[in-house]
Amino acid sequence: MNKIININLAGRLIPIDESAYDLLRDYLNRLKAFFSREEGGDEILQDMEDRIGELFQDKLKKNSPCITAADISEMITIMGSPEQIENETAEEAQPKSEQRKAGNDHQASAGRTRQRHLFRSKKEQMVGGVCGGLASYFNIDPSIVRVALVLITLAWGTGLIVYLILWALLPLAEEEPNLPKRRLYRNPRQKVVGGVCSGIAAYANIDPIIPRVVFAAPLLGIIFFGILDNGIFFFPVLVGGLPTLVLLYIILWASLPEATTVAEKLEMRGGTVDVQSLSQAMKSNEEGIVPVRRSGLRSAFSLLIKIFVFFILGIILLALAGIIVAVIATFFGLATTSAFLFPLSGLITESETQKWVLWISVVLALVLPFITIIRLLVRLVTGRKKKTSKLYNAIAGILFSAGVFGVFWVASSIGRDFKTSYRKTYPLSLAQPTNDTLTIRQMIMDDGGEVDGEEMGWDHETEGIRFRDDTTIAISNLSLRIRKSPDSLYHLEVQKSAYGKNSRRAQLLAEPLQFIYKQEGNVLYLPKDFTLPKGHPFRGQKMRVELQVPEGKVFRTEDLVDNYYTDRSFVVKRGKFRYEANNYPSWDDDNYYKMGKDGPVDQDERFKDTDNKDTTDNGDR
Amino acid sequence: MNTENTQSQMRKGVLEFCILSIIRQSEVYPSEIIEQMKNAGLSILEGTLYPLLTRLKNAELLSYRWEESASGPPRKYFSLTEKGAAFYLELESTWKQLADAVNQLTQARPGS
Structure with missing residues (x-):
């Protein structure tokens, strides 16, 4: 079945069928490209169109209902292809090209010879036309050059440098030879999955079974060894290196166009797309390129393969989706x-x-x-x-x-949610130390919150938010401030605070916070972090611990993390998130400080020596 | 060397001369030139005529005018310019010399 189109050819109304129209358009485009190099090319083309119209009109007068593909071939025999026209009208003598032709190549297109220079291509330009130029020089599909360049670029960017150098060095092509083009297409005939393999086969002029085996080999191999080894045969498929080939297949599938028109099919096989070959291909369309008829068994087999491959592809796509989620999580x-x-x-x-x-x-x-x-x-x-x-x-x-x-x-x-803050101070019970010296030590907690005070090998990486296990979040937003007591007793108190969209919400978040501490004789163990109750979001929850030391009494710190003396606040004001850190005076570890009138005073060595016997557990270290 | 190529080389040389000669006899449009050549037994690829005409016109050897036609769009009627006429005369004398020489040579050996 063929549609009939009415066209206006140089002022004549010509009914033409669709396939003939494609051929005619192609022919005229090629003539146009050919004559565009010549002065007055448009005029020549117009004259020729006029003549073609005249020929068609004669044809129609002889009771043909419309112009058919056969009429186009006949017309082209009369008018001649651009190659023939060049051969007949070229002004320069041609013996040189004769020798070249005889010696170098046996290309079917005659007389088209230029010395081949490396240049940048204008026709095949994506960035600078370098790949297109290289492809044209070696007469391969530019896609292949591009893929190769990308691969070389992966090696420390070499490809990029080569590209830039070539870009700078090579001249832009002024006119480009119309070499027979070979292009990678997907081959819709002879396809099993997407036609990628048979397209590659047609391009490289090999049997489609070869690329198929190459693509399928790792897949089959992995499955085979997977069954042998542990039976979970999809595990290696998901995790192993196979996805590279499958990805390549998918990318090719997605990016290669299908060879649907006659011209594309010719390009796929590397034939010259000129008018003769086109019309010839049109005629032999139903013979040569038609798929081989498969027997019932073979078609059943290929159906099985199809189902299997689509199944694998589905699994791999799922795995890819998983990888994407993982990538986002890594963010x-x-x-x-x-x-x-x-x-x-x-x-x-x-x-x-x-x-x-x-x-x-x-x-x-x-x-x-x-x-x-x-x-x-x-x-x-x-x-x-x-x-x-x-x-x-x-x-x-x-x-x-x-x-x-x-x-x-x-x-x-x-x-x-950070609009209103809530804070409340709770006094904590503290037994008075027996010898006027209070030692403050970091408390180590295991997963259950049990205190393990003796172990000293813990790490200092306690800054910020930490996952104690999968669902418990520990926050080290704790600070310690040591001040002078208003009376003659040691006091300990903690201020819990949080933010919320209203004060009720903030209070709800702040109150359940648990301050876990312990006292053993003269030693006070303080936690390095606190956990958020389950289901509570982080809204700037904070605990400020205050130790009040009476005048004349002594305290000393051991192994307290540095950030213990920093009061951090998270504030959101007018849409801006702010983090503020406020440093308290910090105390050197293992040093004795005596609370004086105006604050703690560092004690000298003498004092330390006399007091050494009271802190025997310090000697273990 | 193949025959086809040599033939086309031979044709190429005389093509312009033939075209100019036809135009010199009367004002013609391209299809007429083809017709006349065919009648004379000289068949060419029609596609070659148009670039030649345009080149000759661009070299100011030919000029043309448009004329309405009863059976279709207007046609280009070509005629020689003065320069074209002079060019033709030169070609004609060269051709005569060449033809005489070739005839003499080819007829000298009736065996071949």
């Missing part, structure tokens, strides 16, 4: 915990709504640019401009803006 530096999604969102967000809006928004705002970058890379590498549908662009745009908007919404709603 938050949380990949180290197994249940990384939930404590974090619990820590940041207040309500379920906030939590879900946050995660969906973050995924949208990160994944869409990621996909866009991948698509861009694929386009750059293959040099083909694939049309993206407007619908896709619109949807992607809307989703991305929704994601960004959502992130802002959550951020501002979290900002509101």
Whole structure:
């Protein structure tokens, strides 16, 4: 079945069928390209169109209903292809090219000879035309050069440097030879999955079974050894290095166009696309390129392969989705915990709504640019401009803006949660030390919150937020301040504070905070962090510990972490998040300080020596 | 060397001369030139005629005018310019010499 199109050819109305129209358009385009180099090229083309119109009109007068592909071939025999025309009309003599032709190559297109120089291509230009020029020089598909360049670039950027040098050195081509082009296409005939393998086969002129085996070998191998080894045969598929090849296949599948027109099929096989070969291919279309008929068994087998490959592809796509989620999680530096999604969102967000809006928004705002970058890379590498549908662009745009908007919404709603603060001071019981000296020591807690005061090998990495286990979050937002007692007794008190969208909420977050401490004789053990009750988000919860030492009494600190003397506050004011640190006076470890009239005074060596016997547990170290 | 190429070389040389000669006899449009050549037994690729005409016109050897046609769009009628006429005369004398010489040479050996 063929559509008939009416065209206006140099002022004549010509009915022409669709396949003939394609051929005619191709022919005229090639003539146009050919004559565009010549002065008065447009005029020549017009004259020729006029003559072609005249020939067609004669044809139609002989009772043909329309112009067919056969008529086009006949017309081209009369008018001649650009190559023939050049041969017949070229002004310069041609013996030189004769010798070259005989000696060098046996190309079918006659007379087209220029000394081959390396140049930058204008026709195949993505960035600077270097790849296109190289491809034209070696007569291969520019996509291959681009992929190779990308691979070389991965080796410490060598490819990029080579590219820049060539860009600077090579001249831009003024006119480019029309060498027979070979292009990678997907071959819609003879395809098993996506036609990538048979396309490669057609390009390289080899049997399609070879690329197929290459692509399938690691897959089959891994599955085979997987079954032999442990039976979980998809595990290595998900984790192993195989995805490279599968990714390559998917990228090629996504980026290579399908060879649908006759011209593309010719390009795929590396034939010269000129008018003779086109019309010849049109005629032999139904013979040579038609797929071989498969027997029932073979087609059943290929169906099985198809199902299997699609199954594997599905699994790998799932794995890729998992990788993307993991990448996003790494953005938050949380990949180290197994249940990384939930404590974090619990820590940041207040309500379920906030939590879900946050995660969906973050995924949208990160994944869409990621996909866009991948698509861009694929386009750059293959040099083909694939049309993206407007619908896709619109949807992607809307989703991305929704994601960004959502992130802002959550951020501002979290900002509101820092509006009001609540603080309350609680006195803590403290037994008076027996020998006028109080030692303050860091308390080590194991996972259950049990105190383990003797172990000294703990780490100092207690800054900030820490995951004690998957669901318990410990916050080291603790500070210690040592001041003079108003009376003759030691006092210990703690101030708990938190933020909230209202004071009730802030109070609700602050009050349940537990300050775990211990006293053993003259030694006071202080915790290095506190845990948030389950389900409580982090809203600047803080504990300020104050130790009051009466005048004339002595205290000393042992192994207290440095940040113990820093009072940190998180403030959100007018949409800006601020972190403030306020340093208290800090006390040197293992030093004795006596509370004087105006504050603690460092005691000298003499005092230390006499008091040494009272702190025997210090001698262990 | 293949025959086809040599033939095309031979044709190429005389093509311009033939075209100028036809135009010299009367004002013609391109399809007429082709017709006349065919009738004379000289078949060419029609596509070669148009670039030649344009080149000759650009070299100011030919000029043309448009004329309405009963059976289609207007046609280009070509005629020789003065320069073209002089050019033709030169070509004609060269051709005569060449033809005489070639005839003499080829007829000298009737065996071949």
